[in-house]
Amino acid sequence: MAARRAIHRLSRRPDLMIIESYQKLPVVYSCGPGEKSAVKSQRPLSTAKRPVNLDLSSIQFPLPALVSISHRVSGILLFIGLIFLMWAFQVSLSSPAGFDTVREAMAHGFLARLVLWGLLSALGFHFVAGVRHLIMDMGHGETLEGGQLGAQLTIIISALLVVMAGVWVW
Amino acid sequence: MVINIMNPGRNGVADWIIQRASAVILGLYTIFMVAYLLFHPDLDYTAWSGLFSHIWMKVFTLLALVSVAAHAWVGLWIVATDYIKPAAIRFGALLFVILALFVFVVWGVQVIWGV
Numbered sequence: 260m261a262a263r264r265a266i267h268r269l270s271r272r273p274d275l276m277i278i279e280s281y282q283k284l285p286v287v288y289s290c291g292p293g294e295k296s297a298v299k300s301q302r303p304l305s306t307a308k309r310p311v312n313l314d315l316s317s318i319q320f321p322l323p324a325l326v327s328i329s330h331r332v333s334g335i336l337l338f339i340g341l342i343f344l345m346w347a348f349q350v351s352l353s354s355p356a357g358f359d360t361v362r363e364a365m366a367h368g369f370l371a372r373l374v375l376w377g378l379l380s381a382l383g384f385h386f387v388a389g390v391r392h393l394i395m396d397m398g399h400g401e402t403l404e405g406g407q408l409g410a411q412l413t414i415i416i417s418a419l420l421v422v423m424a425g426v427w428v429w
Numbered sequence: 430m431v432i433n434i435m436n437p438g439r440n441g442v443a444d445w446i447i448q449r450a451s452a453v454i455l456g457l458y459t460i461f462m463v464a465y466l467l468f469h470p471d472l473d474y475t476a477w478s479g480l481f482s483h484i485w486m487k488v489f490t491l492l493a494l495v496s497v498a499a500h501a502w503v504g505l506w507i508v509a510t511d512y513i514k515p516a517a518i519r520f521g522a523l524l525f526v527i528l529a530l531f532v533f534v535v536w537g538v539q540v541i542w543g544v
Contacts, residue, residue: 334504338526341497341533349540351474352481358474386459389452396449427467 322410330388333381340378365428376428383420387413448503451496458493481544494537498530 320328351361364371391409395401400409469476480486505526513519 331504331508334501335508338501338505338529341501341529345533345536345540349536352478352540352544355474358477362472382459386456389456393449393452 321407322414323406326388326391326410326413330385330392333385333388336381337378337385340374340381343374343378372428376425379424379428380417380421383424384413384417387417387420444503444507447499451500451503454492454496455500458489458496461489478544481541487541487544490541491538494534494541498534501530502527 347361347365350357352358365375391400391413395409400406465480466472481490506523509519509522509526513522
């Protein structure tokens with residue numbers, strides 16, 4: 260029954276199901292060298308040839324998958340943060356008084372500094388994860404071990420950047 | 430070729446290249462701005478507006494603005510088509526994204542050429 264539904268979905272939107280899958284930023288679900296399986300429970304996902312509608316709650320995410328999803332989340336945060344950056348950009352360049360307004364907000368406003376730190380952190384992580392993507396595009400670190408190491412390095416470097424951004428803001 | 434109303438005239442290869450080219454520009458702009466602000470801790474309005482009065486800085490900033498729009502559009506399109514199943518909500522979200530990005534570019538151009 261589930262397989263029939265899955266095949267029905269496939270036949271309705273073959274373009275979305277098959278061709279789109281390679282356009283996307285990779286969300287990696289591979290498991291690490293020390294792990295037996297990325298799937299915690301043995302719940303049958305689908306009887307179709309490829310997995311459809313993965314039950315995410317049954318999957319234990321390895322580090323590269325968490326880095327990948329964080330890359331997406333930080334990207335969404337940066338999009339939302341654009342409104343603050345654009346405000347600061349406009350007001351700081353509008354007049355000397357406007358420049359002081361922005362400077363004052365970033366020097367004394369707790370909320371403004373929190374937003375700034377959050378945005379710098381998201382930017383730092385997104386930047387490092389993006390550079391990792393470019394390095395992998397050149398063919399480095401594409402093995403299972405390489406993916407693990409790259410994800411670990413991404414976490415370590417971006418954690419350093421988050422701390423440094425916090426020191427800078429405060 | 431995928432025919433999809435929300436990605437007119439585009440395909441995965443174009444997206445891939447746009448995403449990376451804009452990422453490189455944004456990376457360079459980010460490094461430049463962070464370095465500039467780090468090396469000018471006592472920045473004042475004269476120096477700040479002076480920086481943006483240079484034509485190369487206007488061009489660099491405009492390039493970064495257009496890159497933000499392209500990069501965010503490709504990225505958010507991917508995220509939206511991955512996680513938002515109902516077509517109407519997805520369409521609405523993407524419409525909001527593209528309008529917001531359009532406003533940001535126009536707003537940014539106004540700021541750049543107002544200095």
